[in-house]
Amino acid sequence: MSETSKKIIEEIHNRNVTHRPKWYFFIKNISVWALLAAAIFLGALTMSIEESILEAGVGVHGFLSSSFFLLVFHGISLLWLLCTMLFVVFAFLNLRLTKEGYRYRAWWIGLGILLLIVTFGLLLSREGVGDRIESAVEHTSLSHGYGGH
Amino acid sequence: MDVSLGMSMINQDNSIKEAAKASDAADEQLVVLALKDDRYYEIIVERYEPKLRRYVPRFIHCSDADAQDIIQDVFINAYRNLNGFDTDLKFSSWLYRIAHNEAVSHLRRLSARPTIIMEDETFEALASELNTETEVGNKLEGIKLHAAIGRLDEKYRDVIVLRYLEEKSYDEISDILRKPSGSVSSLITRAKRILLKELKKNAIIE
Numbered sequence: 001m002s003e004t005s006k007k008i009i010e011e012i013h014n015r016n017v018t019h020r021p022k023w024y025f026f027i028k029n030i031s032v033w034a035l036l037a038a039a040i041f042l043g044a045l046t047m048s049i050e051e052s053i054l055e056a057g058v059g060v061h062g063f064l065s066s067s068f069f070l071l072v073f074h075g076i077s078l079l080w081l082l083c084t085m086l087f088v089v090f091a092f093l094n095l096r097l098t099k100e101g102y103r104y105r106a107w108w109i110g111l112g113i114l115l116l117i118v119t120f121g122l123l124l125s126r127e128g129v130g131d132r133i134e135s136a137v138e139h140t141s142l143s144h145g146y147g148g149h
Numbered sequence: 150m151d152v153s154l155g156m157s158m159i160n161q162d163n164s165i166k167e168a169a170k171a172s173d174a175a176d177e178q179l180v181v182l183a184l185k186d187d188r189y190y191e192i193i194v195e196r197y198e199p200k201l202r203r204y205v206p207r208f209i210h211c212s213d214a215d216a217q218d219i220i221q222d223v224f225i226n227a228y229r230n231l232n233g234f235d236t237d238l239k240f241s242s243w244l245y246r247i248a249h250n251e252a253v254s255h256l257r258r259l260s261a262r263p264t265i266i267m268e269d270e271t272f273e274a275l276a277s278e279l280n281t282e283t284e285v286g287n288k289l290e291g292i293k294l295h296a297a298i299g300r301l302d303e304k305y306r307d308v309i310v311l312r313y314l315e316e317k318s319y320d321e322i323s324d325i326l327r328k329p330s331g332s333v334s335s336l337i338t339r340a341k342r343i344l345l346k347e348l349k350k351n352a353i354i355e
Contacts, residue, residue, distance in 0.1 A: 004202070004217060005194045008224045009187075017225055019184060025233035099235055102327035 029099070036094040040116055043087030047121025048130030049137075050080040084121075088113055176240030184231055194224055197241070200315075201248050207314050208307070209252050210299075219255050223248045242324035245315070249307070249325055297347045305340035312337055 001009075091113045095101045101109070124130060174182075176196070182189035201223060205216045226247050234243055298309060307326060311317045319337075323330040 001191065001195055002198060004220070005191070005198045007217075008194050008198065008221050009191050011221055012187075012190075012225055012228055015225070017228055019231050020229055020233065022232045025230075028233075099237070103323065103329055105329050105331060 032094055032097050036091055036098070039087045039091035039094060040113065040120065043084050043091060043113075043117040044120035044124055045129070045133070046080050046083040046087065047117055048124035049134050050084060050130070051121065051125040052130035052134045053080065084117065088117060091117070177236060180231060180234050180240060190228060190231075193227075193240075197244055198224075200241075201244070204245065204248060204310075204315055205252055208249070208310050209256050211255070215255065219248070219251050223251050226251065238324050239321060242317075242321045245311075245317070245321075245325045246327070253303075297344055300347065301340060301343060304336060305343060308333060308336045309340050309344070 088110070092106075092110055095109050095113065096106075121130075176193065179189050179193050183193060198220060201220045202216065205211070205219050211219070223244070227244055230247075234240065298306060301309065308322060311322045311325060312319075317325065319330050319333050322328075322333045326333065328336075
């Protein structure tokens, strides 16, 4: 055995280095996938809320005469869109961290995540999840006196 | 002689023989054995220490002492994370990935720009590779590429060192650098193009 190899082995023993347990890697791996799933789910959720806001907007545009209210309406919808984009980015970064994530081209991963979020978001929207969350948010803001009228 | 002492000596001798046999074993088998018995890890260290001792200074210009420190950290890190070794990968790719990351961390600590140390034979191999791909002819043969490679961006230098000096396949480079194989292939092509341009600019070739 060479001198360097001997030194390395001695250093491992001197520093009392031990193998990290298997569960450490299992939890690390599971956490990455769990965060990825959470990001996709939350992205889909914000997407469904956004979709319900836009749907309601078709009627609202005629109803709201004040440009201020229209500005607020667009602002809210933009905020949800921003949230969706944030979750897309978060999911993308998490997928790159998985064991196999680096093997695929970045834009394929981005496109895949976006498709997943849009599909899942539309499904949630069809189930009325977005409407329910949006009205719950609206109700909360009204009960706190942010509704304006 | 006490019978139990005699038996334990025979057992010890047998396990040393097994360890000796294991020196011909595949890396992945050695990892499994090393998780149970440190002596198998010694075989891994012995097998890869010379390779990494060549790879690290090729990738970053550092003193012998620095290279030894980096290599020591690589093996300590690998030992610590042995349970996390992904059996879908080649062990050498996994170890080179750790070595690459350690070398990059070392560079960042020093904020230094790496330069390449190459032996003439490896240089000539790269020169002939550039020839076949670009039909520049035989003019490159024997020309020192050190400076030109040293001036390359880190991402290009990475792939050139791994492909031509360490003779890794595209898939192995992909696993080491955690990049898609397609990107590795484009990086190598681009790196060679930049290298040729650089050589032409400096009138090393016409």
